[in-house]
Structure formats: C-alpha cells, structure tokens
Amino acid sequence: MILIETHKVPLLKTPIRLQEYGAGIFASLPTKSGLKKAIKNNLIFVNGKPSTTALFIRGYEIIELFQAENNTNKKHFNFPLEILFEDDYLAIVYKPAGILVSGNSFATIDNALTQNLQKSSLPTATRPRPVHRLDYPTSGLLLIGKTTESIIALNKLFEQKEIQKTYHAICIGKMKRNGEIDSPIDGKNTFTSYETLQTVTSPRFEFLNLVKLQPQTGRKHQLRKHLFAIGNPILGDKEYFLEDLILNGKGLFLHASTLDFTHPFSEEKITITKELPKKFKKIFSQ
Template identity: 75%
Template sequence: MKISETHNVESIATPIRLQEYAFGIFKTVPTKSSLKKAIKKGLIKVNGKIATTALYISKGDTIELFQLEEKTQRKHFDFPLDVLFEDDYLAIIYKPAGMLVSGNSFATIDNALIQNLQKSNLPNATRPRPVHRLDYPTSGLLLIGKTTESIIVLNQLFEKKEIQKTYHAICIGKIEKKGEINFPIDDKEASTSFEVIETAESPRFDFLNLVKLHPKTGRKHQLRKHLFAIGNPILGDKEYFIENKALKGKGLFLHASTLEFTHPFTKETINITKELPKKFKKIFP
C-alpha cells in the first residue's frame, strides 16, 4: 500500500475517537461513511499501526491514509454560492433547492465549496466540509467547517443541541396557531415546535399556512414527516402528501431560514437569516 495523505495531530484538548477526529482531514475520504470504510479496510494507520474505529487520538499522533483502490482524483464543481458569513474557522452558505449537499454526484455543495470560500490561515486548515445536511429539495442555510478542529467542535455542538435552527414552510389544511409535535421517527424520539405566521384561504388546498418551525431533534425528514403526521403536509412534498392535494412542478416549500449559535472559537453570537425564496412570497407577499 502507498501512503496517500498524512496528518499530524497538533492541537486537541482531550482524546477523541479516530472516526470522530478524522472526519474532514483527508481529501480522498470526505464523508463519515467513506472514513469508516477506510478504517475497516485497514487503510488508516496511527503511529504506524493499523487503526480501529474504537481508537482514541491524542496530541502528537500521526495519522496516515493509504491509497484507496481505483480512487479517482476529486474534481471541483464550478458553481457560485451565496456566502453569508465566513472567517478562518467556519462559513455559512445558502443552499439552493434541488441540490445535493454531498454524496457520489458531481454537482454537490461539497464539491463547490473550495471554489467559493477563502482558504483558512490556521495551521489545522482543511478542505471545507458541511457539518450537517439539508434535503435535496430544501433551500436554506448550511454550516461549513474550515479547520479540522472546527469540524469536530461544530459536530459536537449539533449533538448537544447548542445550534438553533429555524425553518419556514408552507403547509396545507386547517392547523392550530401554535403547538408541539411529538411523534417518533424510526422508533426514536422526535420533537418539533411550530407557529403559524399567516394563513390564506385556497380553492384547491382549503388553507395555506406560512409556518415557522423549530426542530428540537434532528431525525431524517423530521419536519416533513411531523407536519404530514398532523394532517398538514408541506406544499410540494412528493413523499409525504395527501391524495389529490399534491402540488407538482414547484418544488418543496421548506426553507432553512436561520442559524443561531455561539461561535466556539471567537465566542461571538452568530445569528444569520436568509430571506424566504421568491416562490414563498408569491403566496405570502
């Protein structure tokens, strides 16, 4: 095997598992799943020894990634992104609806980041990486890590629920003015609070509602499943809809509008909001 990339652990507060620390430090294994596969295949060594997923990393360790078989060089996707905040540690960008965050496709946000963000001047700078996901049809704010340490810390903030996310959606049908949806998803606890901002009568859908949403957990398709569960599916949803109430050709009316958190390194309060897309304003000017 031939060494593909090497990383020296220069700064780390406390020991952390390899599979958590190494996410984002290697260009050729950019996702958590590909990192886990590389570890299981014995392609990652720490201090010269083949590593396991349970291994803890400490300051001074040397991590080596060996060349993956038939791995082609990553190409960059030339696509302009709206950057709403950026410093040496992190960035917040706008993801348009109808675009993948990451994955095997070429046209992803992940592949476009390096073209749109400034290279960090910090010693542990790495390839910019999204630290959470938005569904393909969802528009809105996406948080990006620009250093090895920031990627780790931002992931931890999400796990501790210290990053507040606000969404806006247009849902159909008669709905309470505000409330909380506690409905398990994949047999796991899931909770969402909602508040109706505005309601309009609709010949086709009876009522259309502009709703503000605060997910308290982060399950897959949580907001879409929760609104569907109470009989108020999101307008344009192709997966969770009421028969004869589906809207086609306009996309999903779900938008990640605000990110709020304390910057883990500068300690400043970050509160970034992206206005609603034009298609929302056509219904609720």
C-alpha cells in the same frame, strides 16, 4: 495510499468503539457515515494496522486517515455560492433547492466550496466541509468548517444542541396556531415546535399555512415526517403527502432560514437569516 490526517488519542476514562470515537476527529470525515465508509475501505489505520468498527479505543492510539491515490486529483464543481458569513474558522453559505450537499455526485455544494471560500490562514486549515445536511429539495443556510478544530467544535455544538436552526415551510390543511410534535423516527426520540404565522384559503388545498419550525433533534426528514404525521404535509413533498394533494413542478416548500449559535473560537453571537425564496412570497406576500 496517501496519508492525509493523523489523530493522537488522549487517555480515555472509558473505552469506546472506534465508530463512536472517530466521528468528527478528521476534518475530511465530519460524519459517522463517512467514517464507517472509510473503515470499510481500509483507509483508517490504528497503530499502523487496518481498523474495524468494533475496535475499542482506550487511549494513546495513533489513528491515521489515508486516501486512495486515484482520489487526489478531485475535480472542483464550478458553481457560484452566496456567502452570508465567513472568517478563518467557518462560513455560512446559501444552498439553493435542487442540489445535493455532498455524496458521490460531482454536482454538490461540498465540491463547490473551495471555489467560493477563501482559504483559511490558520495552521490547521483544511478543505472546507459542511458540518450538517440539508435535503436535496430544501433551500437554506449551510454551516461550513474551514479548519480541523472548527469542524470538530461545530459537530460538538450540534451534538450538545447549542446551534439553533429555524426553518420555514408552507403546509397544507387547517393547522393550530402553534404546537409541538414528538413522534419517534426510526425508534428514536424527536422534537419539533411550530408556529403558524399566516394562513390563506386555497381552492385546491383548502388552506395553506406559512409555518415557522424549530427542531430540537436532527433525524433524517424529521420536519417532513413530523408535519405529515399531524396531517399537514409540506407543499410540494412527493415522499410524505396526502392522496391527490401533490403539487408538481414547484419543488418542496421548505427553507432553512436562520442559524443561531455562539462562535466556538471568537465567542461572538452569530445570527444569520436568509429571506424566504420567491416561490414562498408568491403565496404569502407579506
């Protein structure tokens, strides 16, 4: 194994389990699920010994992240990306529908980043990594960290709900002008506000609505589940749908359109918007 990152724990007021403390401390492991997988594969050491998720961190420990030697020559996915913002700390790229953000597959946005982004000139530069997720069929803006500090800081902004994400979707059926949805997902609190921007009649679906969505929480499939829960599933959704109202061949009509936050290092106000895909405009021309 090869040592790739080291983290020294400051003194903590209250002991905390490694699986909670370790999320985001390594640039190569921005998610809690990635950390758990690394622990399970004996790639995380604490004070020189293999760790467990149940281990309590108290302060002053040395936490090391290793990489299996057969993973060092990871191939890069040659896939051109549209870059909407980039500096030494972070980037915002456009993820087309129909491609994974990350995972075990070769064809992912994660594997394409080093081919598309400029290497950071900062001392803590690391391999660029996505700091949040978009579903495979969802298009839109994806936030990328380019340094260790940036990845940690951006994860913190998400945890503190200081990054505002706006989505647009086309939904089926008659809808209110606006509303709020707080149906729990997997027993956890959730919240989404929506605004119906335009409505057109449809011979097959009765009504189609262009809807602006602003989630305040980030549960898996939250928007898709929430809209299905109020009887207005997203057009093209094949997991959360009403009987006989599935649209085949056009994909999911869900688009992550805007990211709005304060840059954690320059303190610049960042607002980036990506226009709606062509398939949206064929239904809603204005």
